[in-house]
Amino acid sequence: MSLDAILTRIDAQLPDAMDRLKDLLRIPSISTDPAFKQPTDKAADWLVADLQSLGIKAEKRPTTGHPMVVGHVDGPKGGTGPHLLFYGHYDVQPVDPLDLWKTDPFDPQIEDTPAGKVIRGRGASDDKGQLMTFVEACRAYKHVTGEMPCRITFFFEGEEESGSPSLIPFMKENAQELQADLALICDTSMVAPGVPSIASQLRGMMKDEFTIHGPRIDLHSGHYGGPALNPLREISRLIASFHDDTGRVAVDGFYDGVQEVPAELLRQWESCGFDEKEYLSSVGFTQAHGEEGYSTLVQQWARPTLEINGLWGGYQGAGTKTVIPAEAHCKLTCRLVDDMDPDALRVKIRKHVEDRLSPDARVTWNDDLDGSPAAKMNIDRPEFEAARQALSDEWNREAVFNAMGGSIPIAGFFKEILSLDSMLIGFAQEDDAIHSPNEKYNVESFHKGIRSWARVLDRLSR
Amino acid sequence: MSLDAILTRIDAQLPDAMDRLKDLLRIPSISTDPAFKQPTDKAADWLVADLQSLGIKAEKRPTTGHPMVVGHVDGPKGGTGPHLLFYGHYDVQPVDPLDLWKTDPFDPQIEDTPAGKVIRGRGASDDKGQLMTFVEACRAYKHVTGEMPCRITFFFEGEEESGSPSLIPFMKENAQELQADLALICDTSMVAPGVPSIASQLRGMMKDEFTIHGPRIDLHSGHYGGPALNPLREISRLIASFHDDTGRVAVDGFYDGVQEVPAELLRQWESCGFDEKEYLSSVGFTQAHGEEGYSTLVQQWARPTLEINGLWGGYQGAGTKTVIPAEAHCKLTCRLVDDMDPDALRVKIRKHVEDRLSPDARVTWNDDLDGSPAAKMNIDRPEFEAARQALSDEWNREAVFNAMGGSIPIAGFFKEILSLDSMLIGFAQEDDAIHSPNEKYNVESFHKGIRSWARVLDRLSR
Numbered sequence: 001m002s003l004d005a006i007l008t009r010i011d012a013q014l015p016d017a018m019d020r021l022k023d024l025l026r027i028p029s030i031s032t033d034p035a036f037k038q039p040t041d042k043a044a045d046w047l048v049a050d051l052q053s054l055g056i057k058a059e060k061r062p063t064t065g066h067p068m069v070v071g072h073v074d075g076p077k078g079g080t081g082p083h084l085l086f087y088g089h090y091d092v093q094p095v096d097p098l099d100l101w102k103t104d105p106f107d108p109q110i111e112d113t114p115a116g117k118v119i120r121g122r123g124a125s126d127d128k129g130q131l132m133t134f135v136e137a138c139r140a141y142k143h144v145t146g147e148m149p150c151r152i153t154f155f156f157e158g159e160e161e162s163g164s165p166s167l168i169p170f171m172k173e174n175a176q177e178l179q180a181d182l183a184l185i186c187d188t189s190m191v192a193p194g195v196p197s198i199a200s201q202l203r204g205m206m207k208d209e210f211t212i213h214g215p216r217i218d219l220h221s222g223h224y225g226g227p228a229l230n231p232l233r234e235i236s237r238l239i240a241s242f243h244d245d246t247g248r249v250a251v252d253g254f255y256d257g258v259q260e261v262p263a264e265l266l267r268q269w270e271s272c273g274f275d276e277k278e279y280l281s282s283v284g285f286t287q288a289h290g291e292e293g294y295s296t297l298v299q300q301w302a303r304p305t306l307e308i309n310g311l312w313g314g315y316q317g318a319g320t321k322t323v324i325p326a327e328a329h330c331k332l333t334c335r336l337v338d339d340m341d342p343d344a345l346r347v348k349i350r351k352h353v354e355d356r357l358s359p360d361a362r363v364t365w366n367d368d369l370d371g372s373p374a375a376k377m378n379i380d381r382p383e384f385e386a387a388r389q390a391l392s393d394e395w396n397r398e399a400v401f402n403a404m405g406g407s408i409p410i411a412g413f414f415k416e417i418l419s420l421d422s423m424l425i426g427f428a429q430e431d432d433a434i435h436s437p438n439e440k441y442n443v444e445s446f447h448k449g450i451r452s453w454a455r456v457l458d459r460l461s462r
Numbered sequence: 463m464s465l466d467a468i469l470t471r472i473d474a475q476l477p478d479a480m481d482r483l484k485d486l487l488r489i490p491s492i493s494t495d496p497a498f499k500q501p502t503d504k505a506a507d508w509l510v511a512d513l514q515s516l517g518i519k520a521e522k523r524p525t526t527g528h529p530m531v532v533g534h535v536d537g538p539k540g541g542t543g544p545h546l547l548f549y550g551h552y553d554v555q556p557v558d559p560l561d562l563w564k565t566d567p568f569d570p571q572i573e574d575t576p577a578g579k580v581i582r583g584r585g586a587s588d589d590k591g592q593l594m595t596f597v598e599a600c601r602a603y604k605h606v607t608g609e610m611p612c613r614i615t616f617f618f619e620g621e622e623e624s625g626s627p628s629l630i631p632f633m634k635e636n637a638q639e640l641q642a643d644l645a646l647i648c649d650t651s652m653v654a655p656g657v658p659s660i661a662s663q664l665r666g667m668m669k670d671e672f673t674i675h676g677p678r679i680d681l682h683s684g685h686y687g688g689p690a691l692n693p694l695r696e697i698s699r700l701i702a703s704f705h706d707d708t709g710r711v712a713v714d715g716f717y718d719g720v721q722e723v724p725a726e727l728l729r730q731w732e733s734c735g736f737d738e739k740e741y742l743s744s745v746g747f748t749q750a751h752g753e754e755g756y757s758t759l760v761q762q763w764a765r766p767t768l769e770i771n772g773l774w775g776g777y778q779g780a781g782t783k784t785v786i787p788a789e790a791h792c793k794l795t796c797r798l799v800d801d802m803d804p805d806a807l808r809v810k811i812r813k814h815v816e817d818r819l820s821p822d823a824r825v826t827w828n829d830d831l832d833g834s835p836a837a838k839m840n841i842d843r844p845e846f847e848a849a850r851q852a853l854s855d856e857w858n859r860e861a862v863f864n865a866m867g868g869s870i871p872i873a874g875f876f877k878e879i880l881s882l883d884s885m886l887i888g889f890a891q892e893d894d895a896i897h898s899p900n901e902k903y904n905v906e907s908f909h910k911g912i913r914s915w916a917r918v919l920d921r922l923s924r
Contacts, residue, residue, distance in 0.1 A: 163781070203684070207782045216746035220897070222665070222868025225769050225797050226761030227742065229751040232770040233705065239698035280689065284678035285822050289691040299688030307687050308694040309785050314772035315793060319625070320669045320831060322795055323771050331777060333784055335687050360747050369782060406684025435682070 002145055003458045009140045010450050017136045017450065018110070018119065018443070020050070024090075024128050025108040025121045031066050031091035032162035040066050040158055043090045047156055050135065054142045056154065061174075063166035066091065066158030070177070073148050081150025081461030082383065085180035085420065087410060088131030088187065089160035092123035093435045100437035110443070115193070117443040126434035129441035130186040130426055131156065133449030140454060149461035153180050160187075160410075167410070171417045182383055183414045184456075186449075188426030191402045192273035196391035196452065199424035200379050200401035201301070202408055204336030206345050206371035209310075210353060212238070212328045213362040219324040231328035232313050234361050238353055239330060242306050246292040249306045251352040257339035261302045269297055272400040279430075301403030305335040306349070335405065342371025375411050378421045383460055387423060390455035394448055427452065464607055465920045471602045472912050479598045479912065480572070480581065480905070482512070486552075486590050487570040487583045493528050493553035494624035502528050502620050505552045509618055512597065516604050518616065523636075525628035528553065528620030532639070535610050543612025543923030544845065547642035547882065549872060550593030550649065551622035554585035555897045562899035572905070577655070579905040588896035591903035592648040592888055593618065595911030602916060611923035615642050622649075622872075629872070633879045644845055645876045646918075648911075650888030653864045654735035658853035658914065661886035662841050662863035663763070664870050666798030668807050668833035671772075672815060674700070674790045675824040681786040693790035694775050696823050700815055701792060704768050708754040711768045713814040719801035723764045731759055734862040741892070763865030767797040768811070796833075797867065804833025837873045840883045845922055849885060852917035856910055889914065 010017075029043035030036040044060045044067045051058035051071040058071030069090070075081050095105040103109050108121030119129065141149055155178060159166055171178060191197045214231035215224070244250045261269070276296045280288060288296040294303055313328030315321035334345060353363055377384070379401055391399035404424075411422040427449035433439045472479075491505035492498040506522045506529045513520035513533040520533030531552070537543050557567040565571050570583030581591065603611055617640060621628055633640060653659045676693035677686070706712045723731070738758045742750060750758045756765055775790030777783035796807060815825055839846070841863055853861035866886075873884040889911035895901045 205784075209782075214746075219745060220868070221767070221769050221771065221795060221797065222866070223762065223892070224745065225767040225795075225867060226752045226756075226765055227747075227750040227758040228745070229747065230769055232773045233701060236698040236701035236770070236773070239695060240702040243695065283681060283686065283690070284676075285689075285691065287821060288689040289820070289822065290688045294688075296689040300685065303688055305683070305687040307683050307692055307786060308698070308776065309683065309783055309787075310776035310778050311694045311698070311790065312774040312778050314770065314774075316772050316774050316791070320671075320793065320795060321771055322667070324769060325771075328773065329778070331782065333683060333687075333782060335683065358751070359749060360751065404684070405687060406682070430685075 003454065005144045006140045006454050007451055009144050010136065010454060013136070013140065014447055017132070018446070021119065021129055021132050021446065022108045024132065025119070025123055026106055028106045029091045029123070029158065030094050031159050033094060037066075040091055044069050044156070044158055047090055051154055054139055058154065061170070063170055065166045068158070068166070068170055069154065069156035070174075071154035073152050075148050075150035075152070075461065079150055079461065082181035083151040083153070084460070085153040085155055085178060085183045086134050087155050087157070087183055087185045088134070089127045089157045090131065091158045091161050092128070093126070093161050095122050095437070097437065102438055105439070111440070115442065118440040119443060119446065120438060120440040122439055124439050124441035125428045125432035126439065127160070127187050129446055130428060130449065133427060133446060134184070134186055134453045136450040137453035137457060140450070141457065149457045153178060164409075168413060168417065171413060175418055178418055180420060182381070183411075183420050183422040185408070185410060185422050185424045186426050187408060188404060188424045189428040189430055189432070190426070191400060192275060193429060194395060195273040195397060196395040196399040197402045197426070198379075198384060198387060198391070198399060199404045200377045201403040202375045202411060203301075203304070203405055204340065204342060204372050204374035205407040206334040206336060206342040207332075207369035208346060208349060209329070209331045209366035209369060211364045213326065213364065214360065215324065215326050218326050221322040221324050224324055225322075228324050229358055229360050230324050231361070232325065234358055235311070235313065235328040235330055238356055239308055239311070241356055242352070247290045248292075249304070251306065251348050253348045254306070254345070255304065256344070257341065258304055259338045261298060266298070268400060269301070269402070272402060300405040302337055304337050304340055306332060307334070308332050335407070337374045340374065342373055346371065372407060372409050372412050375415070377411070377423065381421060384423060386459040387425060387456045390459040391425070391452055394452045394455050425452070425456070465916065467606045468602045468916050468920075469913055471606050472598065472909075472916060475598070475602065476909055479594070480908070483581065483591055483594050483908065484570045486594065487581070487585055488568055490568045491553045491585070491620065492556050493621050495556060499528075502553055506531050506618070506620055509552055513616060516601055520616065523632070525632055527628045530620070530628070530632055531616065531618035532636075533616035535614050537610050537612035537614070537923070541612055541923065544643035545613040545615070546922070547615040547617055547640060547645045548596050549617050549619070549645055549647045550596070551589045551619045552593065553620045553623050554590070555588070555623050557584050557899070559899065564900055567901070573902070577904065580902040581905060581908065582900060582902040584901055586901050586903040587890045587894035588901065589622065589649050591908055592890060592911065595889060595908060596646070596648055596915045598912040599915035599919060602912070603919065611919045615640060626871070630875060630879065633875060637880055640880055642882060644843070645873075645882050645884040647870070647872060647884050647886045648888050649870060650866060650886045651890040651892055651894070652888070653862055654737060655891060656857060657735040657859060658857040658861040659864045659888070660841075660846060660849060660853070660861060661866045661888075662839045663865040664837045664873060665766070665867055666802065666804060666834045666836035667869040668796040668798060668804040669794075669831035670808055670811060671791070671793045671828035671831060673826050675788065675826065676822065677786065677788050680788050683784040683786050686786055687784075690786050691820055691822050692786050693823070694787065696820055697773070697775065697790040697792055700818055701770055701773070703818055704814070709752045710754075711766070713768065713810050715810045716768070716807070717766065718806070719803060720766055721800045723760060728760070730862065731763070731864070734864060762867040764799055766799050766802055768794060769796070770794050797869070798833075799836045802836065804835055808833065834869065834871050834874050837877070839873070839885065843883060846885060848921040849887060849918045852921040853887070853914055856914045856917050887914070887918070
């Protein structure tokens, strides 16, 4: 049976696959920094060449920013498998603060750790290592069977870490070319070490930012301290009013569209291996905060939030400045679930603030920030059950349909622009330190990730 | 009568006096900026030379920072006047933002304005112009009578705008030399244009700064948004708890030592010409904020405050960062009145915060910030009534004993270290833009200020 041969080939080829990944990791494709424009381009070239070496018609496609890599390959003549689109991104986060790295971020090293071998370097997990799990599975297929198991479109982006400015325009302009039956995305984590996970729902996001204006100019607190309205006190009072004493958001209508998690799904989640105590204590918490009556997992996966991400005003230097500043600033984001509408929510939050302003205080809003609704994957499609079985086979443990607290807008864009359902399977670990110094990817994630994709492709193509 | 001759001499010499002031204003003596060490020193030299030209034994006295200028001169043989110590400072504030200045801050210009002629330039009001009013009065005395009207010690500082680090050590080391009967300080404003004012009480100050620590590291709001304790929300809630709905400070024991303003003093204040509406509307307020039940003037002069001067944490750049930061920071100052004890107050405020911390939140305090109590001048001394009459004569309007919302620690230091009472008389206007771009001093303030000191010296020496 060819699956066994493919898995054997993957095992034998692991050292070579790791060498290839290290080659890609050596290219500092930091998309957000103009100084790294050339290496970012080079990473695209590297991928084009690698796909071409598998007989895939791949090319670099220009955008106004970093290029897309698009590749097409047919499956077996008369094959019955679906047409898959595989998405990943080849750009990486900046590496600062560099002095916190124990090794050169762009000189990847294999390292022994208590949890097994890891590949350490920027992008090892996010997303070069994950992207390559799929490519390596395809390579093994090609070697053993001479072809891909089904028709596949490869779609790699180079701007994911810098806001994807070219993504939507490119997808709209090339919607016909990017048609497929199902999108596969490898940019997510496993719920817990050794627990294969398919993300079934993602939270959405609504971003906003406001400035509270008080006096016309900065005031001296010796002259105006007392009779003056202080924007720093005003903004603190407003922020404090966003939540009640039980941690619930106190904005009128905030929970419109939110549903409780069905009991059956809740039972599944509770047995998925998530270690609440470890999750909290690893960042210094002795207990869950936030909304009373909801577990850490439910809060993270299925409850909406209103969080303050930035707050500033007045003097921040050494010592004291006796100033009552003219302005105070606040950045906030909401995580959205179920049917919450980001645009409607924005209106409610703004009304909440405006209704509570003191006389002589004024608020202005940043109108350049966007929002995206929560996404529920279409897990009733047969491909999801097939993938779940494939992953369970590989990891000797029932794969779970988990939810995710984060937002991966690409799944929403695929649905919106290409009418394409997405399946998110990833092998990253919570401790991979993505976006942080000393990023790593477990060699087990890489190895079993490649094997997992081989099994998924096998199941989907039957 | 020699006073008339002296006043006549002052009038005749005004253009020369203004030229001298302009000379001094051309020296950029910015004490806080090491790049201006040399010019700051040069301003001290300028003053030493000017005092020496009046027959005063003046010298520059080194400190670990900028030098002091100390001068001594005797009065008439057998004179009955007091021994006065006159304090001023020759350093100035930085000039940034420079692009908001309409003229070069160190190329002083005489300008016509709707409110009369002004001298525009950094330090024109704070404090070079004010300091020179006294020196010019002495010059006229010297010219007309050949001597000073009484024994005078001149004491000029060059670090007032940078925290006066050398002041207390210098005063302690030279306490004997700086003995006098009364200190005169010219670094304050008039209550309203044309209303001569003697400051009878100053608010004290207590400075503090704290950091709220939440998670061990910055968190991703996709992963931890919900179960995490957010230090930005925590600090907002704590700041909001400092005041109740009526604007009163809600810290337990905050008002210990505060007295109500006596009815008689209140009546005097109410007739001192302070224009509440203009005072508020000039900075964009339609009403007084702060403590209910107290007028703007009483809030500013005789009520304590707790104000936030700086607040920051999380992301302040463009766009959005989905961070739950590990820390949030707050700088605060309290203005103190009557018998409030800054050290006891610090303990109460810290307890207020610590009592209200959420589980898993931690607070740390900056222990490098100081405090000073409020100061009440000893207005029962006969010199105060004498000065009040002298000022009333010059301005053709009853001089007032006003209070001040700001804190001028030097008066407290004179009392504490030299057992010396202070009398604060100043001719600055509220709109002089001290510490701001386009600082100015009214020519009338300068001219009538000189004449005022001549009259005060005359009265005190009788």
